[in-house]
Amino acid sequence: MRKLTTPFIGLSAGMLFVAPWIINAAPYESTMGLVQKVFYFHFPAAILFLASAIICGIASLRFLFFKKPTADAWAVASAELGLLFGAMTLVTGPLWARKAWGVWWVWDPRLTMSLVLFLIFAAYAILRKYGGPGSDKLAAGMALFGMLNVPFIYVSVNIWRTLHPMTSVVPTLPTEFGIPLWFCFAAFTMLFVALLNLRATLALHEARVEALYLDEDEA
Amino acid sequence: MSDFPGLTVADVARHYGRRKALSQISFTCDAGEIVGLLGPNGAGKSTLLNVLATLVTPSKGTVQYGAATGSGAVIRRMIGMLGHDLFLYPELTARENLAFFARLYGLADVAGAVDAALAQAGLSDRADDFVSSYSRGMRQRVALERALLHDPKLILLDEPFTGLDQASTAALVARLKDRQQAGCVIVLATHDLDVVEGVLSRAIYLKDGRIVGTDTDSRGLVDRYRRAIHA
Amino acid sequence: MNDFFRVAWHVVRKDMTVEIRSKEILLTTLLFAVSVVLIFSFAIVREGRAPDDVAAGILWVAISFAGTLAMGRTFERERYNDTLRALLLAPADRPAIYAGKLLGLLLLLGLVEIMLVPLVALLFNAPIFAFPGMLIALLVAGTLGFAAVGTLFAAMLVRVRSRDTLLPVLLYPITVPVMICGVRGTAALFQATPDEPMARLWMGILVAWDVIFVTLALWTFEPVMTE
Numbered sequence: 001m002r003k004l005t006t007p008f009i010g011l012s013a014g015m016l017f018v019a020p021w022i023i024n025a026a027p028y029e030s031t032m033g034l035v036q037k038v039f040y041f042h043f044p045a046a047i048l049f050l051a052s053a054i055i056c057g058i059a060s061l062r063f064l065f066f067k068k069p070t071a072d073a074w075a076v077a078s079a080e081l082g083l084l085f086g087a088m089t090l091v092t093g094p095l096w097a098r099k100a101w102g103v104w105w106v107w108d109p110r111l112t113m114s115l116v117l118f119l120i121f122a123a124y125a126i127l128r129k130y131g132g133p134g135s136d137k138l139a140a141g142m143a144l145f146g147m148l149n150v151p152f153i154y155v156s157v158n159i160w161r162t163l164h165p166m167t168s169v170v171p172t173l174p175t176e177f178g179i180p181l182w183f184c185f186a187a188f189t190m191l192f193v194a195l196l197n198l199r200a201t202l203a204l205h206e207a208r209v210e211a212l213y214l215d216e217d218e219a
Numbered sequence: 220m221s222d223f224p225g226l227t228v229a230d231v232a233r234h235y236g237r238r239k240a241l242s243q244i245s246f247t248c249d250a251g252e253i254v255g256l257l258g259p260n261g262a263g264k265s266t267l268l269n270v271l272a273t274l275v276t277p278s279k280g281t282v283q284y285g286a287a288t289g290s291g292a293v294i295r296r297m298i299g300m301l302g303h304d305l306f307l308y309p310e311l312t313a314r315e316n317l318a319f320f321a322r323l324y325g326l327a328d329v330a331g332a333v334d335a336a337l338a339q340a341g342l343s344d345r346a347d348d349f350v351s352s353y354s355r356g357m358r359q360r361v362a363l364e365r366a367l368l369h370d371p372k373l374i375l376l377d378e379p380f381t382g383l384d385q386a387s388t389a390a391l392v393a394r395l396k397d398r399q400q401a402g403c404v405i406v407l408a409t410h411d412l413d414v415v416e417g418v419l420s421r422a423i424y425l426k427d428g429r430i431v432g433t434d435t436d437s438r439g440l441v442d443r444y445r446r447a448i449h450a
Numbered sequence: 451m452n453d454f455f456r457v458a459w460h461v462v463r464k465d466m467t468v469e470i471r472s473k474e475i476l477l478t479t480l481l482f483a484v485s486v487v488l489i490f491s492f493a494i495v496r497e498g499r500a501p502d503d504v505a506a507g508i509l510w511v512a513i514s515f516a517g518t519l520a521m522g523r524t525f526e527r528e529r530y531n532d533t534l535r536a537l538l539l540a541p542a543d544r545p546a547i548y549a550g551k552l553l554g555l556l557l558l559l560g561l562v563e564i565m566l567v568p569l570v571a572l573l574f575n576a577p578i579f580a581f582p583g584m585l586i587a588l589l590v591a592g593t594l595g596f597a598a599v600g601t602l603f604a605a606m607l608v609r610v611r612s613r614d615t616l617l618p619v620l621l622y623p624i625t626v627p628v629m630i631c632g633v634r635g636t637a638a639l640f641q642a643t644p645d646e647p648m649a650r651l652w653m654g655i656l657v658a659w660d661v662i663f664v665t666l667a668l669w670t671f672e673p674v675m676t677e
Contacts, residue, residue, distance in 0.1 A: 064673045112626075119623040126619060131610050133235040134677060138606045141674040144666060145599060145624045152627065214234055214242075272539060275677045290676065292541040306536035308527075310468045322460045323540045325453070 008194035015187035019180070026180045035099035040180050042092035044188035046114070049089045050150050051192070052082035053117055056124075057147025060140035072136050073203035075143060077196050079124045085192070086118040113153040120146035223250045223297070223372035223404045224285025226271070231280035233266055233428075240266040241428045244280070248404045248421070250372075253395060255415050256408040257444055258425035264408035265303065267425070268375050271406060272300050284373065296324075299371030303378050305362040309351035313342055313361045316350060317368065324369040336364035339394070356387035363394065374398060376407040380414050392418055416440040424448055454549070457542040461550025462557070468527070469558065475523045480562045483516035487570060505574035506637035510592070510629055512566060517559055517596055518618050521604040524555060529608050538675060548671040552601045552664075559593050576640040584649050585639055591653060592632030595660045596625050602667040606674050628663070631656035 019040075029036040055078040062071035093111070094104040105111065124146065127139045173181065231244040241263045248254050256264045269275040271282060273290035284294050300306075307316050317333045326332050337343045340360035350358060359379065366374065374395075380388055392414070395405055399420075409415055422440060424432040424447040432447035434440075469475060490508045494501065528534035537547050567589070571578040578585055603620050607613035635652030638645040 064670065112630075116623050116626045123620045123623055127616060130612050130616065131607075135610070137674055138610070141602070141606060141670045142620055142624070144670060145663070148662060148666075149627075210234075210237060213237055214232075214239060269677075274535060274538060292543070295539060296541040298539065300536075300539055302532050302535060304532035306533050307531055308464070308468060308533060309531065310471055311464070315464075315467065319460065319464045320536070320540070323457060323537070323542055325456075325541070 005194045005197045008190040012187045012190040012194065015183065016191070019184055019187060022180045022183055027176050029177075033099075035096055037180075038092050038096045040184045041188075042089060042096060043181060044185040045085050045088035045092060047185070048188060048192045049082060049085040049114070049117070050153065052078040052085060052196075053121075053147055053150045055196070056082060056121075056143050057150075060143035060147075064137060064140045064144070069207070070204060072140070073200045073207065074196075075136075075140060076128065076203050077199035079121055079128075079139075079143070080199060081192060081196055082121040083118070083125060084195075086114070086121060089114060090118060110153055113149055117146065117149050117153065120149065223402060225249050226373065226404055226406075227281075227283040228271070229281050229283070231267075231270060231277045231282060233263075233270060233275060233278050239428050241270070241277070243429060246423060246430070246433065248406070250402040250404060251399055252420045253399055253405045253407070253418060255419040255422045256406065256425055257410075257412065257422055257440075257448075259448060261427075262425040263428040264425055265377055266428075268300070268377050268406065268408055271373070272298055272375055296369065297371055298373045298375065299366035299369065300375040301359075301363055301366045301377065301379055303381070305358055306365065307350050307358060307362055310349065312347045312349055313337065313340075313353070314346040316361065317365055320365050321368050326369060332368055336368055340364045341390075355382040356384060359383060359387065360390070363391065367398070372403050374403055374405045376405070376409075378409055379407060380409055380411040388414055412441045412444055454543050454546045457540075457546035458550040458553060461537070461547055462553045465524070465551070465554035466557065469554075475520055476558060476561060478523070479516045479520045479558070480565060482519055483512040483562055483566050484569065486512040486515050487566070487573070491573060502642070503637050503640070505570055505576040505640050506633050508574070509567065509570045509636065510633045512570075513559070513563060513589075513593065514596060514622070514625070514629060516562060517555075517593070517600060518621060520558055520562075521555060521597070521600045522614060522617055524551065524558075525604045525608050534605070534608055544672040544675065545668045548601060548605065548668065551605070552597055552667075555597045555601055556590075556593060559597060560590075563589055563593065574640075577644060578640075580644045581639050581646055581649070584646060584653070585636065588632060588635045588639070588649065588653055588656065591656045591660055592628055592635075595628035595656065595663050596621075598660070598663045598667050599625050599628075602671060602674070605671070627659050628656065631659065 023037050023040050026037065026040075028034065056075050059071045059075035059078060062068045063075060093114075097106070098104050120142075124139050124143055127142060128135050131138055226248040228244055228246050231241060232239070233241040244267060246254075256267060258264055266275065270277050273282075273294060276290070281288055284297060287294055308319075311319070314333060314337065317336050318329055321329045321332050334343070337346045340357075340363070342357060342360060345353075345357070350361065353361070359382075363379070366376075376395075379391060383391065395407075395418070399405060407415070419440070420435065422434040422444075423430055424434075424444060426448050432443075434443055487508055490504075490511060494504050494508075525534070528537070538544065540547075567578060567585075570576060600617070600621050604613075604617055607616055607620075610616060631652045635649045635656065638648035638652065
């Protein structure tokens with residue numbers, strides 16, 4: 001996993017550099033014109049936002065119940081990426097919405113719960129920062145509750161017919177739209193994986209340094 | 220009830236980030252011992268007591284209660300603790316405090332146990348006054364009896380002599396000696412060297428989270444403590 | 451299993467005994483809830499009339515703000531003489547202690563709500579007697595979901611320095627689903643023509659969240675409380 005980090009970053013950087021040209025080459029959507037193209041960034045960011053919530057939840061579960069200390073590194077890493085990709089989602093979304101629906105924001109279930117999930121990640125970060133010793137366990141407990149939101153977000157769009165496009169839109173895209181979408185999706189996913197690895201490794205190294213520091217005294 | 224099966228602490232350590240609260244703590248105790256944890260403030264006495272009480276999991280090492288280890292209910296039933304903050308509800312009377320904990324511990328004869336405890340503490344006549352109206356010494360006596368309600372075999376005390384007058388101190392020492400005869404292990408953390416001189420069967424000197432010396436002869440304690448800690 | 455309920459019951463009894471004597475948490479929480487209702491009313495009322503459908507929202511906001519305060523105070527009492535440590539030391543099942551604290555909190559909030567709901571009904575002409583059973587069910591289920599998570603978090607934060615501000619920061623985002631169901635269900639009942647089937651729908655979702663939250667909290671209490 002670790003060896004892939006550099007190639008992934010390189011590749012995704014390259015792809016994201018090229019992306020504007022590919023996006024430009026895609027046809028305009030009939031009703032919305034240029035703004036629709038925000039979707040090519042919004043969709044991957046949103047999916048990775050949910051993915052980071054799931055990863056954080058599973059890592060927290062392993063840390064808290066299966067007592068695996070290394071799982072905490074992954075929980076922290078995915079929580080920070082959740083904040084990053086969540087911010088991306090919540091910024092690109094309204095950019096699209098303003099043109100498509102005429103308003104920056106609506107309080108439909110998917111948007112509301114996405115905002116809530118973002119706030120949960122923010123609360124997680126604050127707890128880790130100001131919670132004092134033992135806050136890793138407390139944050140893990142909190143993350144378990146936060147993860148419960150994810151299925152709710154994904155399914156809410158289908159249960160309550162709302163303004164937000166349904167989940168069935170993506171699989172039925174015609175090819176000219178599909179190419180830039182999956183291109184950007186691949187780029188963002190590689191970036192996500194690389195960043196997750198980097199951040200988790202950093203946290204693991206920090207833990208190693210602490211352990212070494214503690215061991216040194218024992219001598 | 221049988222004697223306490225013996226306490227074995229093996230290489231216990233506890234860190235909070237980079238701060239080492241405890242490291243390389245190893246010792247054993249047998250039934251009928253009164254062990255003193257002596258050391259300056261911040262030496263790790265309270266942390267060690269909390270580890271022994273299963274309230275804090277050690278970062279390294281194990282604590283064995285006889286053959287058992289861990290923090291299950293079976294082990295907690297053997298332990299009675301008198302914390303520095305006494306663990307009493309000030310808004311309840313002494314009787315209510317004792318009754319609540321008796322019920323929590325699942326004792327069969329709650330009323331009997333409570334009456335016996337009150338008698339032992341010498342507070343039967345003030346049993347129905349709120350604990351908030353008690354003096355420190357009286358609260359200490361109730362708190363001690365609360366810790367001993369379920370007849371624990373491992374008794375942990377954190378600074379039990381703080382703020383006690385001579386009579387209360389003597390009563391506490393007598394109570395501890397009585398428990399010692401009953402085969403319990405008593406571990407107490409204290410600053411009051413004069414009080415425990417001659418009472419302890421073993422002294423463990425703690426400094427900066429480590430054991431810097433042990434003693435099995437508690438006479439001349441003050442001098443030996445000074446030598447061990449300020450070495 | 452018997453032990454679980456026995457321990458929980460004794461914890462509730464103890465909490466009730468303490469509270470009945472001073473009534474401190476009950477009265478301060480109630481007064482705070484009333485203040486919240488008033489403040490929101492002043493913020494929203496225009497030309498002497500409140501817009502329709504605000505009653506439900508204001509009610510639930512008051513419950514959640516006041517509830518957070520009550521949770522904090524309940525565990526502050528356990529912190530005072532470190533009695534929480536004594537509870538954890540007992541050979542009792544740790545989740546049972548959680549259940550006891552939760553029940554105590556529910557009883558307290560229930561008392562507050564008994565006095566709060568008629569007040570809100572009075573101020574906003576809400577038809578609370580149209581479907582009283584459904585309304586009570588919604589209040590109970592909503593308060594349960596909120597209190598279940600809150601009791602866990604308040605216990606978790608007992609040894610943390612900025613616990614007073616951290617509790618709402620952690621609690622509110624996570625209990626949003628419960629709040630939404632509570633408000634929408636109550637709003638359906640408070641409409642000019644109450645929509646009972648709609649309220650029933652929200653009640654169903656609310657119960658599902660309650661089951662999830664309470665189960666997760668019971669599981670998580672022990673690992674999170676051991677240092």
